[in-house]
Amino acid sequence: MLLRIGVDAHVTPERSGQPAYPETMAEEYAHEPDAHRYVLRSAGQIASVVDYTVLGDSISMTRTFTNPNLRGRGLAAKIVQFAVDDVEKNTKYHVVPMCWYVAQWFDEHPERADLLKPRQASAS
Numbered sequence: 001m002l003l004r005i006g007v008d009a010h011v012t013p014e015r016s017g018q019p020a021y022p023e024t025m026a027e028e029y030a031h032e033p034d035a036h037r038y039v040l041r042s043a044g045q046i047a048s049v050v051d052y053t054v055l056g057d058s059i060s061m062t063r064t065f066t067n068p069n070l071r072g073r074g075l076a077a078k079i080v081q082f083a084v085d086d087v088e089k090n091t092k093y094h095v096v097p098m099c100w101y102v103a104q105w106f107d108e109h110p111e112r113a114d115l116l117k118p119r120q121a122s123a124s
Contacts, residue, residue, distance in 0.1 A: 026042070026043070027040060027042055027078070028041040028042075028044075029079070036051060036052050036054075037049050037050060037051045038050040038082055038086070039079070040075055040082070042070065042075070045067070047066065047067050048065065048066040048067070048070070048075040048078070048079040049063075049064070049065045049066075049079065050063070050064050050079050050080055050083045050102070051064075051065075054093065057092065057118060057119070058094050058095070058096050058118075059087055059091070059093040059094075060096040061080070061095060061098060061099050061102040062098045064076050064079070064099050064102060076101055077105060080101065080102055080105045084105075084112060087115065088115055092120075094116060094118050094119050095115045096116075097116070
């Protein structure tokens with residue numbers, strides 16, 4: 001699954017010797033099942049990742065990482081939301097938030113708490 005979102009870009013000034021990165025750029029969201037991860041790319045570079053492991057009827061989100069130069073822009077929240085949306089829409093897994101950030105995300109989004117419980121397969 002790949003989703004691209006294009007946004008007009010403008011470059012922010014450099015701070016503390018870090019390279020200037022556009023505040024908003026084309027964002028590309030992808031599920032990479034062979035690597036067991038969800039990835040958010042910005043300007044073609046990996047910006048944020050959620051790693052996971054599947055066991056039975058659960059998906060354990062084990063790690064969230066954001067490129068240090070891109071932190072503080074809400075990218076981790078975006079990739080977690082993308083991952084949670086994908087799990088809800090395309091699987092019957094329930095989420096086990098092993099990563100502190102994913103657990104915090106669920107605390108901040110109580111409307112998504114049903115995904116933390118085992119889900120029933122729909123009757124066919």
